[in-house]
Amino acid sequence: MGYIHDTHMSQVIPPTLFHCVTGTWSIAAGQVAGTIVKRVNDANQTGIVNVPIILPSNSVAGKGSKLVSIEVDYEITVAAVVVTATLNKVTRGADTAVAVVSAPTFTYDAGHDTAAERDDVDQHLMTITITTPAYLDNDEYYLLELSCDQAGDGGLIEFLGAVANYTLRL
Amino acid sequence: MINIPIMLPSNSQYAKGAYLKSVEVDYELLVAGATSITLSMNKVTRGADTAVAVVASVAGSQDLAAGVAAASQEQHKITWTLTTPVWIDNDQEFLLVMTAVCGAAVTIDLLGAVANFTLRL
Numbered sequence: 001m002g003y004i005h006d007t008h009m010s011q012v013i014p015p016t017l018f019h020c021v022t023g024t025w026s027i028a029a030g031q032v033a034g035t036i037v038k039r040v041n042d043a044n045q046t047g048i049v050n051v052p053i054i055l056p057s058n059s060v061a062g063k064g065s066k067l068v069s070i071e072v073d074y075e076i077t078v079a080a081v082v083v084t085a086t087l088n089k090v091t092r093g094a095d096t097a098v099a100v101v102s103a104p105t106f107t108y109d110a111g112h113d114t115a116a117e118r119d120d121v122d123q124h125l126m127t128i129t130i131t132t133p134a135y136l137d138n139d140e141y142y143l144l145e146l147s148c149d150q151a152g153d154g155g156l157i158e159f160l161g162a163v164a165n166y167t168l169r170l
Numbered sequence: 171m172i173n174i175p176i177m178l179p180s181n182s183q184y185a186k187g188a189y190l191k192s193v194e195v196d197y198e199l200l201v202a203g204a205t206s207i208t209l210s211m212n213k214v215t216r217g218a219d220t221a222v223a224v225v226a227s228v229a230g231s232q233d234l235a236a237g238v239a240a241a242s243q244e245q246h247k248i249t250w251t252l253t254t255p256v257w258i259d260n261d262q263e264f265l266l267v268m269t270a271v272c273g274a275a276v277t278i279d280l281l282g283a284v285a286n287f288t289l290r291l
Binding site: 004006008009010011012013014016030031032033034035036054073111122123124125126160161163165168170 | 173178179181182212214219220225261291
């Protein structure tokens, strides 16, 4: 009987799966020909972008996917967009019950651990690393919430996608 | 132009993860036939922080002729096959690009796509 424990697994999450609330957003071509993006732009609003982390889960403890980190590729093309990440872990509700949301702690990479670093006009590869990774149960899933605060300005941010890095154990 | 993201697991180690071989697209042309339906594929190598992504076209071919079999008013299952299958690295993304040249009356219903791959873990 085989056994798999691979610590080098990754899953791409295309921008078409990003869920946007508030603000103005669109599916567009990226700055580099051949890329696609989810574009969020509007003045005086805070766009909320949820990135669903689509990993296989398992109902047996200690099996399936252990989410380790998430990388987000984005570009700020017009200044003054305040980008803040929150990781939400959603435990699905049983029938007739609401879902329960918790916020696992994480750290930003050294190039994005201040607001000024996350917000400058540039291409970004931002990595958030979960403080205590855990195997994903079949009644759980993660949403990476990205708050794009454009209050008082006309900022423009384009998301090219995300990549979830995880350990797979089967 | 329709971009179809290929959502397969990747791996940072060489020759592990998903080995992409082909992609099938299910669609239907309604009301009238199209002028042509052409598939192509882009490999997007993600940029490092502060660097842009780099896009390269992937060689391959489709099993239905663009302006003939793929363009008729009909249900279609078209397969695009990579000339050289590839192991997907963790800094790469693949987009299948479907270019539809149509007259004004044509409606395209896209039912979905299937990526065929070898998985090695």
